Amino acid sequence: MGDELAAEVSELEQQMYSxxxxxxxxxxxxxxxxxxxxxLQLPTAGIKKGKTGYSTGQKELDKLRGQHPIIELxxxxxxxxxxxxxxxxxxxxxxxxxxxxxxxxxxDVTSTGRLSSTNPNLQNIPVRTELGRKIRQAFxxxxxxxxxxxxxxxxxxxxxxxxxxxxxxxxxxxxxVDIHAKTAAETYGxxxxxxxxxxxxxxxxxxxxxxxxxxxHGLAAATGMSFTEAKKFxxxxxxxxxxxxxxxxxxxxxxxxxxxxxxxxxxxxxxxDVKSSNFMVRSSAERAAMNMPIQGTEADLMKLAMIRLExxxxxxxxxxxxxxxxxxxxCKPEDVQKVSEIMKAEMEGVCPELPxxxxxxxxxxxxxxxx
DNA sequence: AAAGAAAGCGCG
DNA sequence: AAAGCGCGCTTTCTTT
Numbered sequence: 141m142g143d144e145l146a147a148e149v150s151e152l153e154q155q156m157y158s159x160x161x162x163x164x165x166x167x168x169x170x171x172x173x174x175x176x177x178x179x180l181q182l183p184t185a186g187i188k189k190g191k192t193g194y195s196t197g198q199k200e201l202d203k204l205r206g207q208h209p210i211i212e213l214x215x216x217x218x219x220x221x222x223x224x225x226x227x228x229x230x231x232x233x234x235x236x237x238x239x240x241x242x243x244x245x246x247x248d249v250t251s252t253g254r255l256s257s258t259n260p261n262l263q264n265i266p267v268r269t270e271l272g273r274k275i276r277q278a279f280x281x282x283x284x285x286x287x288x289x290x291x292x293x294x295x296x297x298x299x300x301x302x303x304x305x306x307x308x309x310x311x312x313x314x315x316x317v318d319i320h321a322k323t324a325a326e327t328y329g330x331x332x333x334x335x336x337x338x339x340x341x342x343x344x345x346x347x348x349x350x351x352x353x354x355x356x357h358g359l360a361a362a363t364g365m366s367f368t369e370a371k372k373f374x375x376x377x378x379x380x381x382x383x384x385x386x387x388x389x390x391x392x393x394x395x396x397x398x399x400x401x402x403x404x405x406x407x408x409x410x411x412x413d414v415k416s417s418n419f420m421v422r423s424s425a426e427r428a429a430m431n432m433p434i435q436g437t438e439a440d441l442m443k444l445a446m447i448r449l450e451x452x453x454x455x456x457x458x459x460x461x462x463x464x465x466x467x468x469x470x471c472k473p474e475d476v477q478k479v480s481e482i483m484k485a486e487m488e489g490v491c492p493e494l495p496x497x498x499x500x501x502x503x504x505x506x507x508x509x510x511x
Numbered sequence: 512a513a514a515g516a517a518a519g520c521g522c523g
Numbered sequence: 524a525a526a527g528c529g530c531g532c533t534t535t536c537t538t539t
Contacts, residue, residue: 168535169518190518192536197519222520225533252529254523261531264522272521296523296528345527354527362527423526431528438523439529464523464529 141274142228145220152217159210166217172196182207199361223266227275234260251409252432253439254464263463277509281470286504288457288476289511290483291466293499294319299437300351302496303404304387314497320344326380327373346377351384353427388430395429403436438465445490452482468511476504
């Protein structure tokens with residue numbers, strides 16, 4: 141893969157150089173910015189400026205697509221070089237004496253209670269693009285074993301529904317409806333089968349973003365709506381999901397009055413900056429405070445599930461990875477059914493007192509991409 | 512030469 | 524003026 145992709149990178153470089161009229165380092169944001177906005181004179185209206193100049197990040201390239209053919213080349217170049225340097229070249233070097241790659245899970249790094257993974261980070265192995273999934277396919281179990289992966293479906297949103305006590309939202313989850321479509325339908329005031337793709341996409345962005353204080357500006361940037369449309373959409377959303385609004389307000393009050401927020405199980409994160417006189421610092425602290433109970437409760441539940449599984453799967457399967465809402469193990473092919481059932485049962489039943497049904501999807505494969 | 516900032520982007 | 528949260532790694536470029 142590395143050789144094939146390197147060849148394509150070379151071709152892309154040559155094409156970019158000829159469009160620019162000179163050779164430059166396309167991996168240098170400074171040089172690339174010079175090419176786009178000075179040499180090629182692309183419009184800078186609406187392009188974000190950083191400390192050093194105009195940004196060339198993906199969000200800005202989106203705004204320039206169609207303006208010049210070089211944009212698509214840059215995007216492809218970025219995708220390829222990212223995958224080559226971070227994964228294809230790096231991972232084989234980290235193979236240990238036993239022929240495998242071992243990450244280190246840190247338990248005291250994150251502010252929400254999640255694990256983090258370093259050296260290498262195995263919690264950010266590609267999966268979202270076709271090419272990315274090919275890298276994931278390179279991860280295989282030991283000889284004769286297969287992978288079984290189990291992940292919580294809509295984990296974050298389900299916990300938000302619980303913590304906010306949003307009965308309607310809980311009911312939707314318990315009856316297995318397409319939650320993004322349902323949110324779109326209610327927000328636009330239409331029926332669920334009238335929801336089109338772009339409406340569903342907007343609702344999905346909102347479902348994840350607005351929970352943590354995404355602004356009309358942010359929603360507009362993420363969806364292509366106008367600022368006014370985005371503002372209206374958010375207002376409607378909180379009309380429909382009143383308990384969510386009240387819950388977020390309650391968390392902010394708690395952060396200000398008690399100086400901390402906490403998970404469902406009572407694990408705390410201090411929130412001193414919600415009293416900052418600096419708007420940016422304060423706003424950022426408020427968003428973090430709104431997020432922590434949800435993300436932190438997810439983390440707590442995952443750890444509980446991992447502890448239970450360690451026992452239940454003992455002698456039957458070996459733990460491989462945890463990626464925030466998913467667990468990957470390996471086992472003998474003949475044990476797949478049993479292992480799958482145990483994982484699903486333990487994870488879904490990790491905390492029966494929760495007033496919501498947790499849903500876990502289980503998959504199997506001879507490589508990680510297949511799971 | 513080493514350390515650090517900035518930009519960018521992979522994942523949940 | 525700036526406007527989802529949580530991470531870690533690579534490259535470039537500057538500072539020490």
